[in-house]
Amino acid sequence: MLQEKTIAVIKATIPVLEVHGEAITRRFYERLFEAHPELLNVFNINNQRQGRQQAALANAVYAAAVHIEKLDAIIPVVKQIGAKHRSLGVLPEHYPIVGEHLLGAMRDVLQESATDEIIAAWAEAYGIIAQAFIDVEKEMYEEAVKQPGGWEGLRSFRIARRVKESDVIDSFYLEPLDQKPIASYQPGQYLTLQLKAPGVDYAQMRHYSLSDSPNKSYYRISVKREDERDATPGGLISRYIHSLAVGDTVEVAAPAGEFIIEENNHPLTLLSGGVGMTPFMSYLNTAAERLSNRSIVWIHAALNGDVHAFADESNQLAQRLANLTKRVVYERPTARDEQEKRFDAKGYITADVLREAGFRPDGLFYICGPESFMRAMYRLLTQLGVKEKNISFEFFGPASSIEAQAVAN
Structure with a gap:
């Protein structure tokens, strides 16, 4: 539980976050990647270049401040993001690194306005929010491994079949190289693939919805090729996937996701x-x-x-x-x-x-x-x-x- 004084300090920073939130998160990612370039394996390069990741983090920090008196309100979001963290391999030891550079970015951007009192309050709040993520993700990691056909980390799959579904979308049928059973999933969940495209220094992780029913010997994902058009750059990884052929291998994390379309009687x-x-x-x-x-x-x-x-x-x-x-x-x-x-x-x-x-x-x-x-x-x-x-x-x-x-x- 946060102290009343901490809550009051954080709520007082809400107007500042409205103005400087994205500047803080831009600086955060600069600091993070300067100190830990290996984490570029986790983050989407295109989202970084377009500023989407920075804006999203700014929104998350702002939401945490708004709901600081009742952090239970953000648990659904924690579960949604936690599922992606699990599929990306985010671990408990990553959270202190993120906290260090987020607080450092606040100091860099806000300068003298970032008083010791404000930084201490945010450090306390970040610790509680980070622990909520760690606890949720711990359960997700355990579930991914313990379920029938489940696995830890990444597993090698072979492209067994490829089907053209439209001018821009192909389906890829993935079978495990070890020929062992694979985990089931619920409709609406996705696979996460780790891919190393030519000319890119770091591997990239991408999520793709499973597009067939579960409990088969394969997974099917259907990927749109994002071509360059007008002033919009194409999708580096989607174009790379479309260059792959039957027999090529990809590294895959176990199915994940909270967008689960459950069967019930509701229209x-x-x-x-x-x-x-x-x-x-x-x-x-x-x-x-x-x-x-x-x-x-x-x-x-x-x-x-x-x-x-x-x-x-x-x-x-x-x-x-x-x-x-x-x-x-x-x-x-x-x-x-x-x-x-x-x-x-x-x-x-x-x-x-x-x-x-x-x-x-x-x-x-x-x-x-x-x-x-x-x-x-x-x-x-x-x-x-x-x-x-x-x-x-x-x-x-x-x-x-x-x-x-x-x-x-």
Whole structure:
């Protein structure tokens, strides 16, 4: 428990964090990588370059300050981030390193405003928050190892099969080199791959949703190739994965993730954009195998049919699941899309599209796709009266506040 004096000091720093939060986190990462360049193996280079990791950490520090009187409020976020930490190999000994450089960054940026009292208060708070992460992650590490087919750290897998799903998305079927059983998972979870692309000094870790039902002899992930376009650089690692062939090996951490789409009797609506359909493919394949009679609405948005992955497989799922209502929305359909009537609506997912598909505001809603897509869907659902507690979302950039950004935009 934090002392009352500590709480008061930290709450007094909230206005400062609003102004200087990102400057502090930028300086933090500079200090961290200068002292410990080996940790570049853990962090996404693109997110660092684009400032997304710095902004996300600033949001997390700000949230900790706002909820400092009741840190239990951030436990769901701790579990979500903790799952990614476990898959990345973050260990208890890393937390003192992070604490040292975060406090050092506060001193560097705030200078004389960072009094000994403020630094001491944040040191005390950081110790409690870090311990919450360590405790949650300890359980996750133990679960990953002890489950049937589980393992510790990284395990070598062979690309056994590769399937082109669209112009930009390929599926990779991964089988363990040791030919031993592999851990099961829950629909919505992901694999973490460690990859060393040519010309890059450090290995990179990336998360990819599992896109098939569990309890098979392989894992399937489906990866979008992020090409360079306009002024936006391409995805270094996604392009590297697309250069791999059948027979190549990759290093893989055991399945993880808190975006779990559980089977129950609540009406379910799945909203996906682009490659964000992958966790829903896992769920729907699982539901079809279990002969689920749950009421499900699935609305998928894509640019057009050329980049729409799993079109045939999703149509087959719709035939197998009698209570599945599936709708496809293309932003800019091609002439072929128009001719073959490969979509149900043109433009974007709107309130009318939701209502036509059987919108139930009292149901459960899961969103996955680009961050801008999720902000738009979150805003739309809340405007239509859906309670925030009934909306779940997943994306693989740094942790961000989809809710706050949706309201602001």
